[in-house]
Amino acid sequence: MKIAIGPCLFEWGKRGIRQFYQRMAFESEADILYIGEVVCSKRMHLHADELAALAEALQPSGKQIIFSTLGLVMNQGEQDALHQVAAEARRLGLWLEVNDMGGMGVGEGQPMVAGPHINTYNAQTVSFLARVGVKRVVLPVELAHQAMRCIMTGEQRPEMEVFAYGRLPLTFSARCYTARAFHLPKSNCQYKCGDFPDGMPVRTQENSEFLTVNGTQTMSAHLYNLLLDVPQLQRMQVDSVRLSPQSKAMPDIVALWKGVIEGRMTGQEAMIRMRELNAGEPFCNGYFHGRPGLQWVESAA
Numbered sequence: 001m002k003i004a005i006g007p008c009l010f011e012w013g014k015r016g017i018r019q020f021y022q023r024m025a026f027e028s029e030a031d032i033l034y035i036g037e038v039v040c041s042k043r044m045h046l047h048a049d050e051l052a053a054l055a056e057a058l059q060p061s062g063k064q065i066i067f068s069t070l071g072l073v074m075n076q077g078e079q080d081a082l083h084q085v086a087a088e089a090r091r092l093g094l095w096l097e098v099n100d101m102g103g104m105g106v107g108e109g110q111p112m113v114a115g116p117h118i119n120t121y122n123a124q125t126v127s128f129l130a131r132v133g134v135k136r137v138v139l140p141v142e143l144a145h146q147a148m149r150c151i152m153t154g155e156q157r158p159e160m161e162v163f164a165y166g167r168l169p170l171t172f173s174a175r176c177y178t179a180r181a182f183h184l185p186k187s188n189c190q191y192k193c194g195d196f197p198d199g200m201p202v203r204t205q206e207n208s209e210f211l212t213v214n215g216t217q218t219m220s221a222h223l224y225n226l227l228l229d230v231p232q233l234q235r236m237q238v239d240s241v242r243l244s245p246q247s248k249a250m251p252d253i254v255a256l257w258k259g260v261i262e263g264r265m266t267g268q269e270a271m272i273r274m275r276e277l278n279a280g281e282p283f284c285n286g287y288f289h290g291r292p293g294l295q296w297v298e299s300a301a
Helices: 013-027 048-061 076-092 103-107 123-131 145-151 177-181 227-235 250-261 267-277
Strands: 002-005 032-035 064-068 095-098 112-114 134-138 159-172 200-203 209-214 217-225 240-243
Touching: 002 250, 013 032, 013 048, 013 250, 032 048, 048 064, 048 076, 064 076, 076 095, 076 103, 095 103, 095 134, 103 112, 123 134, 123 145, 159 209, 159 227, 159 250, 177 200, 177 209, 227 250, 227 267, 240 250, 250 267
Parallel strands: 002 032, 002 240, 032 064, 064 095, 095 112, 112 134, 134 159, 159 240
Antiparallel strands: 159 217, 200 209, 209 217
16 A cells, blocks of 8 residues: 655645655655645646656656646636646656546546545446546545445446545635635735645634634644554555645654554554654544544544
């Protein structure tokens, strides 16, 4: 089972994004790197040619580089950017992660990944995606493992990837929640999302953790974490697990996942260290166990 580093979902700026993926490429034990903007076209600091240059700089690491694309394509400029990224992926012989179904037509004929925002909820959809060039499916984040098993039983089975660590990407909106929180229009957002490297927490009136706001994206308040579920994922023959970029200790987090996957440490041992790295921040894994998503289930190995 391989480790994939997903696309950065936060506003870290051009320099921050480049530095992060340089570290992931040459200082981590990850196998796959997804690069590209998924959340907001205003954050698309790396245009298609710059994305290609970054990919070429990372290729000596030996990791698989994949270009990710927007989860919500709303205008002609964003459609043009999708075409440009797809063209650069084709030129370099790289796979293209599509997160908006309209992108399937753009990428048809080249190797694609169906991202977690594509509604892949049954084996028939997996078979259709395989016919149009999808080589890997990232399953929707709210699925329980029983549903995942059913989806994986199709005759044409591409590689399967499961979102396994990070704040859950739940929804997109045409409206920017972060800008609205500061009484700013989306057209003049002043990149306020950049003030929150792991998203802006939202609490209820009772001061309970509720969600995380990330520009136009709504995310989970807690970090989703399937580290204790690695044995289950391996029995399901999942091909890769996705670790979503966070600002804290990602190379160390990757090393813990690698140690558990290879059997060099137990999940419980790794969890002790992971809680230290995250300063005791709460985790959740409810969706995987068919429970409310914000719940934490102490999984049995």
